[in-house]
Amino acid sequence: MSDDPAPPRGPVPWLASVLALAGGATLLATALLTTYSVVQRWITRQPVPGDFELVSLGAGLSVMGFLAYGTVMRSNILVDxxxxxxxxxxxxxxxxFWMLVWAAVAAVLAERLFVGARETLRSGTTTMVLGxxxxxxxxLGALAFAATALAALYxxxxxxRGRG
Structure with a gap:
């Protein structure tokens, strides 16, 4: 029998798992796009137009998708x-205490990203190649950080309650 506690359960761990799966799917799609673009470049001397834009969006979103899950599973680096x-x-x-600090940091980042999303929507900001x-x-990054703050508060x- 293992001394490891059972994985957390409930709505917050479920949300974190869904976000991690979405992050994994996004990362896989990004890797496939990169592979296709490289092969196309070898064959036709032309990459997929805007591949770097799609890869940067996909990589960023996938990392953010993993943050809440890493927090729920407490898989961050611990120095004791x-x-x-x-x-x-x-x-x-x-x-x-440190989880509370992390919750506050994640909540501030979520709020700032939400403001940034609203501003880029208002200004019509687009990517350079694909528009x-x-x-x-x-x-989506704001939502991922909000979920991370929830996971830390969890x-x-x-x-x-003494159930750490």
Whole structure:
């Protein structure tokens, strides 16, 4: 029997899982587009028009899609050099504090990205080659950071209840 706790359950972990799956699908599509563009360049000397724009949008969105899942699964890098000897409950308080800080940072980033999405929609900002509007990608980034803030708050509540 393993000492690892069961994976978290509930609506926040479910949302994080959905976002991670969407991020994975986006990353796969980005890799396939890159492969196709390189092959096309070898064969015809012409890449897929705007491939770098699509790859940059896809890569950014895929990374943001993984943030909430990484937070829910607590798969971030932990350094316990100074706290490993402390009692479990003290470590949970320390971890809860840093999760609260992460929730605040993610919430601020979500709000700023939301403002950015609204501004790019208002100004009509588009990509250079394909002329794609960019507001939707920034808006999806805002949603991903909002979900990450929720995931961090999920852990703060668990730590407060002593179920870390």
């Amino acid at each position: 050099s100074f706290s490993g000897w402390l009692p479990r409950r003290v470590n949970e308080v320390v971890d809860g 794609l509007p960019t507001w939707w990608a920034i808006g 852990w703060v509540l668990r730590f407060m």
